[in-house]
Amino acid sequence: TTTTTLVRGTELRARFAVALAEMYGAEVPAYTTLVEVxxxxxxxxxxxxGADAERLGSLERVTAERHGAIRVGSPRELEQVGRVFAAFGMHPVGFYDLRDASASSVPVVSTAFRPVDPAELAENPFxxxxSMLAVDDARFFDAPTRQRLERFVEERHLFSDELLALADRAAAEGGLPTAEADELLRLATDAFRLSTEPVDRAWYTHLEKISAVAADIGGVPATHINHLTPRVLDxxxxxxxxSERGITMIDxxxxxxxxxxxxxxxxQTSFRALAEERTFREADGSVVTGALRVRFGEVEQRGIALTAAGRDLYDRLVAEVDARRAGLVPGHESDGHENDSQRTRVEVALDVWRRHLPRAEADLVLAGLACGEVRLVEGALLPACEADRSFSLAALVEAGAVVVDPIVYEDFLPRSAAGIFQSNLTDAGTKDVELDGADYDADRLSAILGKTVLDPIELATAQMQRSVDALSAQLKTPIT
Ligand code: OOG
Ligand code: NI
Structure with a gap:
C-alpha cells in the first residue's frame, strides 16, 4: 500500500489566505501600502x-492575520460558498443583520466563516x-426587480462543479493530496478574482439607485473579494x-x-479604494471601458471577547452614547460636558466607558463581563479556601496563584460592519420603511447552509469554562 501525504485543512487555509492576498495585492495597490504600514x-x-503586546495573540499570528469579505446573491450561492470554506476548516459563526443596523442599512444578512478550535485559530485565524443579498426584502426590492435579480443570479455560476467536488472531498477527508490541494487553491482563489466580463450598465445603474451593495452583488456576473483586512496592535x-501618507480614512x-x-x-477603520477599470455593455450593445469604485481598504484591532453579560453592557453603553449625543439624556457635569451633541461619538463613548467598565483586564473577567482562560501559576502559594473547601476565582487571582489570559474576540460587530459598508458608499440608496422586511435569523441561515451557524459568545464562554474546569480538576475542588 502507498500512503499519500495529505495537505491538511490548516495548511490549506494558510495557503488560501496567502493566495488571496497575492491576488488582491496585485489588483488593489493601496492594499500593499496598508499591509506595509x-x-x-x-x-x-x-x-x-514587549511581551505585553502579544497578550491577544503572538506577533506572528497577528502579522499574518487577515479577514476577507465577500458578497453573494442567493441561498444557493451561500450554500456553495459554505462548502468551499469548509475545505479550509472555516465554519459559519455569528449572524449579522445589516438591514437595520442603526442609521445605515444595507440589504444583506451575513455570517463569518472562520476556524473554531482555539488551536486552529492560533495556527491561522483566516x-x-x-454577506447574502436579501432579495426577498420588499423594503428594498419591488417585485419586478426581485424577479430579475433572482433570474440573473440563478443563471451565473460562481463556483465550478470541479471546485465544489474538491472542496467537499477536502472537508470530508480533512485535506487533499498535493496535486489536488494545488488545484483546489487555484480554483478557490480564482473564484474571488475581479471579473473582466462586461457589466450591463442599465441593470447595474437600476440596482445602484436602490443600493450600491445590491449592484455590486446582483449587477455583476461574478463575486469578488471586496476587501482584505490586516490586523494591527494600535x-x-x-x-x-x-493619513500622513495622504490616504483619506473614514471619519x-x-x-x-x-x-x-x-x-x-x-x-475597525477603512479608506475608500480607488476606482477600478471595468467594462460595461451599454444599452445599444456596445462595450466600453469605465470604472467602478466598490472595493475598499480596511484595518482592525482586536480585543478581549465579552460574555453575554458583557455584551449586553456594551450594547447599553452604545445606546447611551447615542442617546447622549441626541440630547435625550444629559451628560455629566463632573466630566465637564453637558452638551454632548457638540462632541464626536468617540469623545462621548470615552466618557461612557470610563464610567461603566473596570479598567483592569482581570477585573473585567472576574466581574463576569469578559472571557479569559485561567491557569495555575506553578509553585505559587494557594490562598485559604472557602468554608466549603471550594476556591473563589477572585481569591486565587488576588493571591497570584492563578492568572487570567484574555480570550481574543474572533468575530465582528454589526454596527461597525454597517458603518464600514456605508462610509464607503456615496449614496444612501432607497428603502421603503412602510413595507415589511423578510425575516432572517441564525436558524434560517443554518438551514440555507445545511450547517449550524455557531454563536460567538457561546464559543468564547465555553473556552473559558473548559479552563475553569481544568483548574478545578487540578485543585480537586470546585471553583466559584
Ligand atoms: C462587509 C463589511 C463588513 C467588517 O469587517 O465588519 C466587514 C462587506 O463590505 O462586504 O467586513
Ligand atoms: Ni471587513
Missing part, C-alpha cells in the same frame, strides 16, 4: 511594549465575512500614519473608543 506599526508596538497609530474608528483599559471586542 500595519507591519511597521506592529513591529513598533512590539518593540515598545476568516471571511460573508489602530490609532495606523490611522495617523495612513472615525468604528467600535469601542481608545481608552486606558484593555482592548475590547473590535475596532
Amino acid at each position: 500595519s507591519r511597521a506599526v506592529n513591529a513598533d508596538v512590539a518593540a515598545a511594549r 476568516r471571511v465575512f460573508t 489602530i490609532d497609530e495606523l490611522y495617523r500614519r495612513m 472615525e474608528v468604528q467600535g469601542p473608543p481608545a481608552w486606558e483599559g484593555p482592548d475590547v471586542l473590535l475596532r
Whole structure:
C-alpha cells in the first residue's frame, strides 16, 4: 500500500489566505501600502511594549492575520460558498443583520466563516465575512426587480462543479493530496478574482439607485473579494500614519473608543479604494471601458471577547452614547460636558466607558463581563479556601496563584460592519420603511447552509469554562 501525504485543512487555509492576498495585492495597490504600514506599526508596538503586546495573540499570528469579505446573491450561492470554506476548516459563526443596523442599512444578512478550535485559530485565524443579498426584502426590492435579480443570479455560476467536488472531498477527508490541494487553491482563489466580463450598465445603474451593495452583488456576473483586512496592535497609530501618507480614512474608528483599559471586542477603520477599470455593455450593445469604485481598504484591532453579560453592557453603553449625543439624556457635569451633541461619538463613548467598565483586564473577567482562560501559576502559594473547601476565582487571582489570559474576540460587530459598508458608499440608496422586511435569523441561515451557524459568545464562554474546569480538576475542588 502507498500512503499519500495529505495537505491538511490548516495548511490549506494558510495557503488560501496567502493566495488571496497575492491576488488582491496585485489588483488593489493601496492594499500593499496598508499591509506595509500595519507591519511597521506592529513591529513598533512590539518593540515598545514587549511581551505585553502579544497578550491577544503572538506577533506572528497577528502579522499574518487577515479577514476577507465577500458578497453573494442567493441561498444557493451561500450554500456553495459554505462548502468551499469548509475545505479550509472555516465554519459559519455569528449572524449579522445589516438591514437595520442603526442609521445605515444595507440589504444583506451575513455570517463569518472562520476556524473554531482555539488551536486552529492560533495556527491561522483566516476568516471571511460573508454577506447574502436579501432579495426577498420588499423594503428594498419591488417585485419586478426581485424577479430579475433572482433570474440573473440563478443563471451565473460562481463556483465550478470541479471546485465544489474538491472542496467537499477536502472537508470530508480533512485535506487533499498535493496535486489536488494545488488545484483546489487555484480554483478557490480564482473564484474571488475581479471579473473582466462586461457589466450591463442599465441593470447595474437600476440596482445602484436602490443600493450600491445590491449592484455590486446582483449587477455583476461574478463575486469578488471586496476587501482584505490586516490586523494591527494600535489602530490609532495606523490611522495617523495612513493619513500622513495622504490616504483619506473614514471619519472615525468604528467600535469601542481608545481608552486606558484593555482592548475590547473590535475596532475597525477603512479608506475608500480607488476606482477600478471595468467594462460595461451599454444599452445599444456596445462595450466600453469605465470604472467602478466598490472595493475598499480596511484595518482592525482586536480585543478581549465579552460574555453575554458583557455584551449586553456594551450594547447599553452604545445606546447611551447615542442617546447622549441626541440630547435625550444629559451628560455629566463632573466630566465637564453637558452638551454632548457638540462632541464626536468617540469623545462621548470615552466618557461612557470610563464610567461603566473596570479598567483592569482581570477585573473585567472576574466581574463576569469578559472571557479569559485561567491557569495555575506553578509553585505559587494557594490562598485559604472557602468554608466549603471550594476556591473563589477572585481569591486565587488576588493571591497570584492563578492568572487570567484574555480570550481574543474572533468575530465582528454589526454596527461597525454597517458603518464600514456605508462610509464607503456615496449614496444612501432607497428603502421603503412602510413595507415589511423578510425575516432572517441564525436558524434560517443554518438551514440555507445545511450547517449550524455557531454563536460567538457561546464559543468564547465555553473556552473559558473548559479552563475553569481544568483548574478545578487540578485543585480537586470546585471553583466559584
Ligand atoms: C462587509 C463589511 C463588513 C467588517 O469587517 O465588519 C466587514 C462587506 O463590505 O462586504 O467586513
Ligand atoms: Ni471587513
